[in-house]
Amino acid sequence: MGETIARFSIRRHRWVFGSVLALVVALGAWIPHIAIDTDPENMLAAEQADRVFDASIDERFDLYDTIVVGLVSERADVGIYHPESLAGLHALTRRIQAMEGVVANEVMSLATVDNVEQVVPGIISFDWLMDSPPETPEAAAELRAAVERLPMFLGSLVSEDGRAAGIFVPIEDKNDSHRIATRIATAAAELGLAEAVHITGQPVAQDTFGVQMFEQMAISAPLAGLLIFAIMVYFFRSVPLVMAPMLLAMATVIATMGLLIGLGYTVHIMSSMIPIFLMPIAVVDSVHVMSNFSDRYRQGRDPRQVMAEVIQELYKPIVFTSLTTSVGFASLILSPIPPVQVFGAFVAFGVLLAMVLSLTFLPAYVAVLPARTIDRMVARVHRHEREGSGGDCRLCRFVAAVGRLAARHGRALLVLFLLLLGVAVYGITQIQINDNPTRWFKASHDIRIADRVLNAHFAGTYEAYLVLEDRAGGDLASQLAAQAEPVLVEAREAGVDLQDDWRRLLAESRGDNARATLDNLMFAIDDRLFEVDADEARQWERLLAVAETLSSEALTFQNPEILRYLADLQAHLEMGGYVGKANSLADLVRTVNRELVSGEAADFRIPDSAAGVAQAILSYQSSHRPGDLWHFVADDYRSANVWLQLPSGDNQDMQRVLDAVDAHVAANPLPEGLALEWAGSTYINLVWQGEMVEGMLLALLSAFAVVFLMMIGLFRSFWYGLLAMLPLTFTVSFIYGVMGLFGKDYDMPVAVLSALSLGLSVDFAIHFIQRLREAVTEAGGDWREGLSRVFEEPARAITRNAIVIALGFTPLLVAPLVPYVTVGIFLAGIMAVSAVVTLLMLPAVVATWPRRFFGKTAAVAPDAGSAIDKEA
Known part of the structure; x- marks a missing residue:
């Protein structure tokens, strides 16, 4: 199948070039329409309950960012x-x-x-x-x-x-x-x-991050591409040849980002990293192809024939590594976070596109290269004429040494890996789940400096809202009807029938809400008193008393006991150390009450009666800023807002505030009928972070299971499938273990990198195992000889890939945005650990249990020797 695709692409290279160009132009045309989105609220679905409530609170209390x-x-x-x-x-x-x-x-x-x-x-x-x-x-x-x-x-x-x-x-x-x-x-x-x-x-x-993220997209990806290009030129000694994987990677990135933007998706922090993620993935398969091609080609051979042979040999590894990587990223669709879903879906698309281009564009590109260009490349690369010794000599010697180490000290290496895995597992238990948008900038950034300075001086620049609502009052209209009915019955028995007039006044008094209706009704009854005789007036006065009592009871947050509870809750939070200051209606009422009574500190308190509270509120409404009242209480006085100023925006600290409130409420239950809810940007960050962790864990486990089944299907062997999962398991464990040991918080970029770990770790394992099986077959079943052959071109290709990607993304380390630095460090770590585990652990396992993989007749006699041993 691979050779057929390669020969078709070689014969129809103009058609391949035209198709790729058309795809890039058509989709790339959408990129100027890019829309940046860095609002953490959009990490949650529009219908998510906490997000909906947060939006309603902004409207209810007239709050602004x-x-x-x-x-x-x-x-x-x-x-x-x-x-x-x-x-x-x-x-x-x-x-x-x-x-x-x-x-x-x-x-x-x-x-x-x-x-x-x-x-x-x-x-x-x-x-x-x-x-x-x-x-x-x-x-x-x-x-x-x-x-x-x-x-x-x-x-x-x-x-x-x-x-x-x-x-x-x-x-x-x-x-x-x-x-x-x-x-x-x-x-x-x-x-x-x-x-x-x-x-x-x-x-x-958030908004500054969006601006600088856009700038970083235009700097980091090209710089990484340029460095990758330079490293590949060093390995392959041919600028024209190396242009092929670079053009392929560029086409993949442009087409994928163009499709994302063209379909109307905004570019969030996650999707801004799509080029960063796709660049190594697109280059990985290309490096395998170009490495194999440079080692196979000899002057005088037909480069088209060699390329067809290469694609035939690598077809299955390329397809399966691409499918597994795609599955890894597609698993992110299971996450409840919309930007992560979009990121996963489009990276999965980009991976599959890169696979198609690797199988078609690379053969077509080689087909049009002049033979002398390829000959010069071969003359530079091959320092030895002996078959199989192609590539840089130091790289040859290094890879061969790794092979000898793995073959001779397999059991010791496995013990070492097990010890490292134990340390990694301990490190994983130390991971702290935490995020803070302000920490997306380096410590030297102006925003980080301002954050430190102002939070050291003030109560806090981060905000959260604690909302208390009266949900026990029920429907005021229903309560009014129930309490008025006995009065109407008694009036009728006394010879005064008010039923029709009562219904008419109710209809005429109907307002925008039950509270407004009640106020209008009291005014209407008061007017009615001047129009009726004494007997009827007494009955109307009873109905007015019903309405006034209900109105007073409905003003929940004019109740002194409830305001005192609010003040006690604020004091508890401020003593905890994680809330710099809590502001509420209770503070406003106490301040005004002090001045109304004596002006002395002793009267900084909640009045003893609802009338006293009402007087303080009414007095405040004669100030220059009466609207500030409604930031703390709704106009029906049935819900109140406590504005919390927090000196830290870390999710962990926000969680500690929630825990402090829960502890206080457990020891001091809310007044009957009150319910407590949270809102504000710091709280919303905590919510989406929690959902992300749970969703990413589900996505990773699901992808792990699917990839494992794919490995079993690819190799038609449970044991080979299990072997292929070892680099992934160790790499993910090691990377996250080191993160835990060094105190790096588990945040959004780190969570998503697990999907990249899955794809790249399995990529190396598939190439290694597939080439090992083929080499053993070519060696007549001699697994030692087959293993030695794998540590020639295949192992060099894996090593080149690891070096190219690990070094290629070092420009990210100097980015001003921490998520980009994190991606750069972890990409290098993933590539290095994946390559080391593949080249050491897999041969060590095979050498320790050869019969499990090659059957009882696979072992060679002790004196048969192997290339590895002979080189020693």
Whole structure:
């Protein structure tokens, strides 16, 4: 089959070139329409429950994604409370409010919030805290004293030590955050602020990553390709010949990315790595083909015939390695994370495309190369005339030495591998599952620096929301009907029939929701009292009392006991060390109540009655920022939002916050009827990370089982199938074990690399085992001689592949984005470990149990010798 395909491609090379060119042009034309997506929310399906709830919370409490700007002063005495510093803060705030895409009326800084002070007991005033910057040190000191009386601002808008001031910048669209952050930085530079200005926040990290990811796509893949090209030129000593695998890899990457974009998919962090993953996969088969070709070809032979023979020999390994690799990546479709599904599906497509091109494009390319070009390549590569000694001499000697080591010390090597596997298993138990979008940048990046500095000064730049809802109240309309019915019956028995008028008032009072209906009804009943006689008025007053009682009971979060529970929960969280600050309606009510009563700290408390709470809320609504109330409580007062400021965005720390809440609620049960839910970007990151880990484990296990069955089918042997899985098993275990031992977090790029481990590890094993079986057959059943032959061209091809890919992706190590660095390190590790395990463990197993693989008659006499022994 392989020879037939090769000869067809050689004869119809123009048709092959035309088809490849048409495919690349047609699909590549979509690439300019690329759309970048770095929103972690999109790691979850649109209908996923946590994501849906998070979106509903944003709407219910009028919440926005927020950029955090911090000004850090070096003045040791007064810090930020210096006229010059405050003037700069004021000016920068006004510049930010004027920027397109910023929700101006929601910007929070000392220049945009109110100070609340008592005029006389029972009367308070709301004045701008810093309508204009203070001009004297004394005025700045007065401002400091005012801020320190406002707990909702201390630690958020100003650090507790007074050294830094913050500006919280809500934005209309998180995808504009990088542009807005850049404009803020420019404005700060133009103002010539004396303070160091830092800009961070999850939207900035995500959007900036998207911008730099796009830039990195245009840098890393070409650099890796260029280095791979240079290394292959070193091995094969022919630029024209090496151009074939490079063109093949480029065609594969362009066609795959063009198809992805053309089908309407956005390029997420995962799909941005498709070129990085496809490059080595596309090159691997090509290196096997070119290595075999360069070792077989001799001057005077027909290169077309040689290429046909090569494809015939490698057809089965190429097809099965491609299918197994494709299965490995296609298994990612089982993951519940949409971007991972897209990544897996399109890499699987790219692998199959690379397979087709390896079997067709490479023969067609060789067919049009001038014979003198190939002859020059052979003259450079072959340093010895003896058959089988082709390739670089040092590589020949190294591979032969590896073969001797594996044949002579098989049992010792297996013991060593078992010990290493034990250490790897221990390392795997130490793996920490964790991710944080801000850590996608290197520690020296401006965003990472800002993250460290601002979280050291402020309560936290990461956000999560703890939402409490009253779900026990039921339907207000039903409750109203049930409680009004006895009154209507008694009225009718007393000779006053209000049934028709009651139904009419209910219909006329119907509002947008049950709460609005109840308010309208109370107004309507109050008006009705002036139109009826005394007997009927008494009955209407009873109905009004029913409506008022129900209205009061429905205002769940005006209940003092519930607000006290909220305050206790906040205090518990703040003592735990993982929440910098918790802000809620309870803080607002306590602050206003203090000023209404005495202005003293003793009255910083929740009022004893619902009426007292209502008075505090009503008073706050006369401030300059009444809308801030609705960030903490819904307009029906049946749900409340606690804004948590977290100094860390790590998933592990978010989980610790969840655990702290669970512990508190277990010891102090929620008030009857209340339910607790989570929202916010830090929590959403935790959710998708958890789903990814579970999904990736399922995908890896499923792919492992399918590949194992494929190996058994390929070799028609259970034992050969098991042998082929050894490099995969050891490579994955070793890589993840080392990761655990060195404290590398298990995050998204690391999880997906397991699929690449599966494909590349099995690739080497298939080539080794298939060539070993053929060599043993050619040697008349002498497995030792067959093994020695495998450590000629086949082993050199595996070694070349490992070197090409491992070194080829070293440019990733200097990328500014950590996921790219991770991919570079792990790619090199996967290739190195896979090659070592294939060239040492597999021959060691075969040499230790030869009869298991070659039958009882396969063993040779001790004095028969082998090429390996003779070379020694």
